[in-house]
Amino acid sequence: MKKLVLVDGNSIAYRAFFALPLLNNEKGVYTNAVYGFTTMIMKILEDEKPSHMLVAFDAGKTTFRHETYKEYKGKREKTPPELAEQLPVMRDLLKAFNIRYFEAENYEADDIIGTLSTRAQQENKDWDIKIYTGDKDLLQLVTDKVHVALTKKGITNVDTYDLNMVDEKYGIKPEQIIDMKGLMGDSSDNIPGVPGVGEKTALKLLKQYGTVDGVYDALEEVSGKKLKERLEENKDQAFMSKKLAEIFLEAPVDVAFDNLKMGEPQHDKLTELFKELEFASLMDRIGAEDTEEQEEIEALEIQTVTEVTDDMLRSPSAVVIEVLADNYHNAEITGVSISNKTGNYYIPTATALESHVFKKWAADENRKKYIFNAKRAVVALGWQDIMLDGISFDVQIASYLIDPSAGSHEMADIAIRKQSLKVRKDEAVYGKGKKRQVPSEEELAQHLGRKAAAVLDLKDELESELEENSQLELFTNLEMPLSVILGRMEMCGVAVDKEELEKMGETIVVRLEEMEKQIHDLAGTSFNINSPKQLGDVLFEKLNLPVIKKTKTGYSTSADVLEKLKDSHEIIPHILHYRQLGKLNSTYIEGLLKVIHKKTGKIHTIFNQAITQTGRLSSTEPNLQNIPIRLEEGRKIRHAFIPENENSYILAADYSQIELRVLAHISQDNNLIQAFNEGMDVHTKTAMDVFGVEKSDVTADMRRTAKAVNFGIVYGISDYGLSQSLGISRKEAKIFIERYLESYQGVKDYMDGIIEDAREKGYVTTLLNRRRYLPELTSKNFNQRTFGERTAMNTPIQGSAADIIKKAMVEMAEFLEEEKMESRLLLQVHDELIFEVPENELDKMKKAVPKVMASAVELVVPLEADVSFGKTWYDAK
Template identity: 45%
Template sequence: MKIMVIDGNSILNRAFYGIRQLSNHEGLPTNGIYGFLSTLFKLQEDEKPDRTVVCFDVREKTFRHKKFESYKATRKGMPDELAAQLPVLKEVLDAMGLTRAEQPGFEADDLIGTISRLADENGDDCVIVTGDKDSLQLVGGGTVVSLVSTRMGQTTYERYDTAKFHEKYGFDPIRLIDLKALMGDSSDNISGVPGVGEKTAMQLMHDFGSLEEIYAHLDDPGIKKSVKTKLEAGEQAAKDSYWLATIDRQAPLSLDVKNLPEEFMDEEALYGLLTRLEFKNFIARLGLSGETAKFGLPEVAAEELTRASEAFALCDALGAEEDPVFAVIAGSLSSFCLLAGDTAHVLFEQQFEPEDWDALTDRLFDGSISLVLHDAKPVCHALMRMGKEPKGIAFDTCLAAYLLDPTQGSYDLPRVALAYCNTELPEIDWEAGPSLLGDTEEALRSMAAHANAVRAIYQEAEAKLEEWGMHALYFDIELPLMHVLAEMEALGCAVAPDQLRTFGQTLDKRISELVDEIYKDAGGEFNINSPRQLGEILFERLGLPAQKKTKTGYSTNVEVLEGLAEQHPIVGRILEYRQLSKLKSTYVDGLLKVISPEDGRIHSHFQQTVTATGRLSSTDPNLQNIPVRTELGRELRRMFVAGDREHVLIDADYSQIELRVLAHISQDEVMTEAFLHGQDIHTATASKVYHVPIEDVTPQMRSSCKAVNFGIVYGISDFSLAQDIGVSRKQAGEFIRSYLATYPGVAKYMEEIKESAREKGYVETLFGRRRALPELKSKNFNIRSFGERVAMNTPIQGTAADIIKIAMVRVHDRLLREGLKSRLILQVHDELILEAPVEERDTAMRLLREEMEGAFQMTAPLVAEAKAGFSWYDAK
């Protein structure tokens, strides 16, 4: 039999510190458990053990602590975030049917050593899994050690048998105790011989073989006089250290190693635990499902309605109720599942006459029925494309889940249901009609389960929004904005395809010229898009100095190339080639692909639940990344046009909104005064930092201060600033100190917000948008530093995001209220773009500016400037 024995505390500890912060929607940290299970599953695949035993320490003094109070006295206690995961991990292991071993008075190492001894005596093989090198003393006979190491989420395994140990250390595994007795172990507070380090200890062991032999030959001429003196003075310390470092292989066990119990998985319990932890991949890996567990949501009845009279009667009954109806609706509006009370009512378009289905759709969204949906925007979009106005959507559980935990990345219903309901939803094709669903009865139950999950999520999320102070953020900003975004998507924006093609031909011509020039510089043809071939050309054939080398060859990223730009003309050409190639493929070709054949417009998808800061993003196309730094990039804006010559585009963007928010939040008087007097903030900053009159500020001074102004709220380091503005790291550090001295309110804010975030565990925007920051408690400096930068930036960037969302809702509502035909069609960063009839131009420009500037009152007032033109370029 093959037994795998795992050092539970060691593997959990290493997983906790080696894997980025993870948590479920309850706020329970989960990274340690995730890493532990990943390691367990990997080793079970590799080792294929017959039995697995996991050993844990217990919170009680061991025989070592009782004899030496100093033993491990310098170790810090287990962090709360790790301690919270330990009991849950044990529950998971129990549900998996694995054997756990704990013994008061003994460490996990002693239990591991005893199990490995008994296994060897029984003729069994034993694999010890640990991150602690102390266990290497147990190697021998049928015992091997798999030493685990986890760094930045990457786990490696180093397997030690007797031969591997000999190869690395040069003596028998059991003599690792002697080595530790000499050199000590600061992590366990084992002193060893004072003054004897690892190098000296290793040499002594190679020369004499054991601690006993070393002390028997202290007069040997091979031992230096100074070392001999240390050994003599530290003899008792060596003996004590030897005793402390020795694993007790005679520990009392409450399990019979010869007859370890078979491993029977409790699928119900394990499914419940893994769904609570939101480990969907592990659930799939173990073949678990809601069908194998009686855990999750109670089942609700499901019925299919096929007659129009029944469907309209249902709508009348639902409209008369005060309670909301929980709906799951296909994006194409081809099926509805409406849950009210204990019954889910399912309707398929195929079962109705077209005119009845159309009337039924109107009835469902006429505002008389209070609807709760998950991700309602696609439904609203579809309705608007049909010329229908969606009303009655009272709650969107997708938006609520995002606000309550904005860093998850995905908020599809199955994932959110797993988090909130401990339920894995059955897969179902919502676009399929009853004839394609196979077992209709099973399909109805599955659809009902989805609607039931929406209800359960709503009940928890709605209460938590109120508890966390995000009620107004949700109902006054995010939910109304969903409707605005759906309308923007439905309206789309016109583009000029012929101009796009002509622009693409211009790019193609220049790209072709660049290719010829690059080949000439290189002395031959090669694949310019291959980093490996390009690296060989630049650093071997042309002899340019290589800065970085990766596993696959020389690094040729943009930072490397920009650093070499002055050394050879080929570098500048390659940079231009990359820029133009991306412009052509991503934007020219990409935009042409997404022009709707129905109306000749592009309908970008505005994403409301993607960024952790609350900023919007967009896809198909990604409007946020349209280049603006180069003239050719800006030319793309000419391709976005009004629908016809009777309309214009009106563009307005906020002036330095994030810095104005910074001035308001920090209450920095100097920065606020600059804004109140209408000064250019970068010039004003340069004047104060460089101690020169405003009129003497040079473009270079302004540029440097602009880099600091925008970088400071991101926690920019002296190293990063030095690279940005081309000065030494020391000069950059002095520049930052001078900046913070100029704006003491900003300096105070930066320190206070970090401290507040450490105490609360999260930061908030001025509108209550919250972001949890478990990174601030990490022992990893880089992770903790990231958390500090996020703590400083999120209230600024998040508040700016909230403000532009408020502006969008205000602009949309006022246009409707005043009966104008102008409509909001695009949002890009801090810009809003309207499409307006020519006769409404002046009115719409004034309205847009007023609503943007009036979105929020700050000590550094918001400023927006509106311009109009036939194209986005002209309006900008």
């Protein structure tokens, strides 16, 4: 028997979007609806194993039904842009799965599904047909051959309707669903029906009289004077509503069933998409392999060195310091390679590290070195007490600046993009994960030698491209010196009080035990709070709380479910707090204890300089930019971060509202400039303008709203996005945004102007000429263009803020060196710099740090940095 699965694409997409919290990937692309949609598609493929499949989408806002009733679906709110921009990605994923999708102008997805399911039954008696939707209207299509899987709360949870289930649920036949809608209407589609007639009354009438026609033929027999009057007054409306609810079974669907046959998914394309969307968990389910089969590469002449001589270390030289582990603070150097005009050399690790000639050359700032990933090389050699200086070019940083949106800035990928000397991918040479291992010396020599040769080959081309893009200054004066500064910060590390962390862990364990007892008391029974099954049974069976979502294994007790139940029972806030504390202990306290370096007793993070498209730094192994501070217990973790020396302090300097100051500068908006230049609280000023009140009349709620608008508006926040963040209706949110744009005309002009400018150039730039290319702006697809417009507004502001703090870091490093200070820069946390400062330098640093930060870039409004200090990071904040 052939199995045909038909999916209502719009219905599943909408359900996924509203069921999951707004998620986005590193590039800022929203992914929650795509994730839910993909999960559903994968579940359908696993559960149904269809031989044929099609996903139907609505083609547009108007359909033939609007000719009957102009107000059809008229009360539906506009698709949130956060969802709209995800729809094209869903189509890309369907292509990668080799699943056909279809839409027909003037018809809805329901009509496509109805037409195909009917045609399949007429043409072939052996079809087994399953429809997936969230729309009960499609229940009218149920037959002995057609079953409808109706999504419930959540994404992958469905109830499957056959003839018996429709009868059990409604007591009518599937074809009577349209009569039911004719009588009761459908508010979601703005089908009016008969006012005052609900589902219960409609079903009662249909069980007695069969159809809408039957009801009106026997109108005199209908009991209840008021009901009879309503039916009489709204007869035309009832028949019109029935017509609107009826799925059209002869839509122009030019699709042959043979073309719906399921083929093998395109694993390479799926892997690429999942990587881009950061769907790591789904990657495992498709068995994606990152290691790619690569064409044979012709061997290069590489000399393996047994003794390093001056002759082979000519200036300039390309150098590769290879480290296999992601965390290079705890890894050995795998090998070293050098390429220059005299040849290509592979130097085994022991030979390099024991060579006085190599060490002297590495530390010589006058011997020019071209490199791939300067920071990693500086740190890797630093752990071997070898100084690396004289780095004049980093291929990875250059590639990142030229095109930050490129999927990868690894050596092999850069070489492919620039059509340089071919280099094999690391995973093809070493393997991945636990299978990663060093190959034979001959293979290693060839791989590392080619990398160094490619660095040498690429340097001039990349440098020319930076110059053409007016980015050479950004590269030379900012990113290159910063990479060395970051390397030294990583090597320096941050001292931690291990005993203090352990004490915090013990305190949290005791608190968790107390909370466990409270939760058990409130539940009236003992159970494992960390078991979703046991917790679900307690909440939804014992305490009878409303079921929000179900999973394969039972009731969902996910964070978003519990948030919705927060006011339903006093046990819920306790469970949420218990979970937060548990995560705090396992992820942060236990996690930080695990990464304390055995040799130094400090924590050495890794700053990623070539990942984000906005130019922001990120931190991994561990992420010290993300220590939770919403909970007091989370903030207290910073107690454990201390100065290395007893007579020193932690000093924190934080830019004040840097992104809004950058916006004032770029937009030249008079109101914003006035607010900052007069030292006003900008959120209060916005509240005054948006609400039309005096300063004294601005309430805390008004200021909170103004703050959300201020920070959201330049990122293309929609009425939906603002309504979610403030917990208000989309209508109210829309009014706030309109009032803001009326008050801040300069901002509105900037937003319109930057989009036009970006469309013309194909990219946007920051104040320091960092670029971001936006091909989406010229896309024929409305949703992709919307994403491009949002990004065009966002990048110059967020990217300029990132540039400014990076410039402040470089200038602070220069200041500390020139003044021969002992103070050290420890961390960068977005708009904040953290230093360790000896007591005798404290007064000088309290003045110098804000001064240097304020003068990093000249704006039309003052840059301000707030400085605080203490004996721990917590005290400093």
